[in-house]
Amino acid sequence: MNVRDAAERSGLPSKTVRYYDEIGLVVPDRRGNGYRDYDDRAVQKLAFLKRARQLGFSIEDCRHLLSLYEDKDRASADVKALAEAHLKEINVRLAELEHLRDTLKHLIHACHGDNRPDCPILADLSGKE
Amino acid sequence: MNVRDAAERSGLPSKTVRYYDEIGLVVPDRRGNGYRDYDDRAVQKLAFLKRARQLGFSIEDCRHLLSLYEDKDRASADVKALAEAHLKEINVRLAELEHLRDTLKHLIHACHGDNRPDCPILADLSGKE
DNA sequence: CTTGAGCTTACAGTTACTAGAACCTTTATG
DNA sequence: CATAAAGGTTCTAGTAACTGTAAGCTCAAG
Structure with a gap:
């Protein structure tokens, strides 16, 4: 075909x-x-x-x-090993992404979001820590 | 510098x-x-x-x-909107990744992982559903 | 016979860099 | 002062996994 x-x-x-x-x-x-x-x-x-x-x-x-x-x-052991390595990577990515989400959530919550120029998101990004 | x-x-x-x-x-x-x-x-x-x-x-x-x-x-509203759009994307990615992890976990668990050629991971990938 | 759909290849673009080569400038040392 | 190492420059190509576009060939229908 x-x-x-x-x-x-x-x-x-x-x-x-x-x-x-x-x-x-x-x-x-x-x-x-x-x-x-x-x-x-x-x-x-x-x-x-x-x-x-x-x-x-x-x-x-x-x-x-x-x-x-x-x-x-x-051997299905080969396939399993490949899948397990892959799962490990996924868990790492998941943890990173969750951390990222929490940070962003926190920042958004702290940002008043009106027209005042003072913005905690930018403050954080500029490395205020 | x-x-x-x-x-x-x-x-x-x-x-x-x-x-x-x-x-x-x-x-x-x-x-x-x-x-x-x-x-x-x-x-x-x-x-x-x-x-x-x-x-x-x-x-x-x-x-x-x-x-x-x-x-x-x-306006900090602009920044907030950008961050919120970004957060939304992250949540989508997170959900996908979690789903992926669950599927893979399930498959790995079902795979005996020895030398028998019968492998549920490959069976699933080939679309046994 | 012509028209349009569908096939072919090849090349550019995507994202956000990274590696390497060829070459120039500055700095440190004998 | 000569030279060598370290660091600067630009340019091209490569990465992952496609996607888009263009020029051109082939096929089926009216």
């Missing part, structure tokens, strides 16, 4: 599907006219990628996951 | 300080030999930027904040 159909079935934009071909993630066959030709297996891989990307795995992680996915004899 | 000193005092890498000059965020004077020459005011602005970037404001937000910071007659 053509790229558009593969894109629709996998839920990705066609631009992205072409991009995944370009970087060698999912390389389709080509027809006589040069058009990409995706089969069901390729569409499955694209859908797999969409899900993995949504879960925040990087493209390189995805490449790895895809090869494990392809490999019937892969 | 030279770029290195300005960088050290503001807590930014000198590369970044030069970059901020290039994009017109903090443009220092130049000496006869072409060297950048930062004064205390410029260093203050750099430090301001560091803090604002740490809080997750984009460069364009920072440009806006900087002009408000410079403007003695700015």
Whole structure:
């Protein structure tokens, strides 16, 4: 099937599907006219990628996951290790983001928000600590 | 003072300080030999930027904040609105990240992680739902 | 046969830097 | 005074993961 159909079935934009071909993630066959030709297996891989990307795995992680996915004899320990490393990163990002939110919340609360030029947000940003 | 000193005092890498000059965020004077020459005011602005970037404001937000910071007659309502919009984005990101973490946690827990090729993480990624 | 949709490639732009190369200036030392 | 190290300059390219745009080829329908 053509790229558009593969894109629709996998839920990705066609631009992205072409991009995944370009970087060698999912390389389709080509027809006589040069058009990409995706089969069901390729569409499955694209859908797999969409899900993995949504879960925040990087493209390189995805490449790895895809090869494990392809490999019937892969060890699930490999996959688990990858997922665990990823979870760790997510927890770090979460903590940072929460801290950031608290700081911002505090600043917004302290800011009167009227037309007086005195503003605690700017005061904090300028390093009043 | 030279770029290195300005960088050290503001807590930014000198590369970044030069970059901020290039994009017109903090443009220092130049000496006869072409060297950048930062004064205390410029260093203050750099430090301001560091803090604002740490809080997750984009460069364009920072440009806006900087002009408000410079403007003695700015309305703190403007700053507050910017901060509130930013907080909203952060909350969205937080919710997404939390959801992601829960999914991943669940998957890792369900994965036995030994050498058997059967792996629930890959099963989920392939769209078993 | 023409029109329009859909395919192709290639190149630029996005964000916020970072790395490296080639070259110039200043400062410290023998 | 010569020189070498340290630090300054600009420029280009690379990063992640696409997205947008343009020029041009192919195909299906009327």
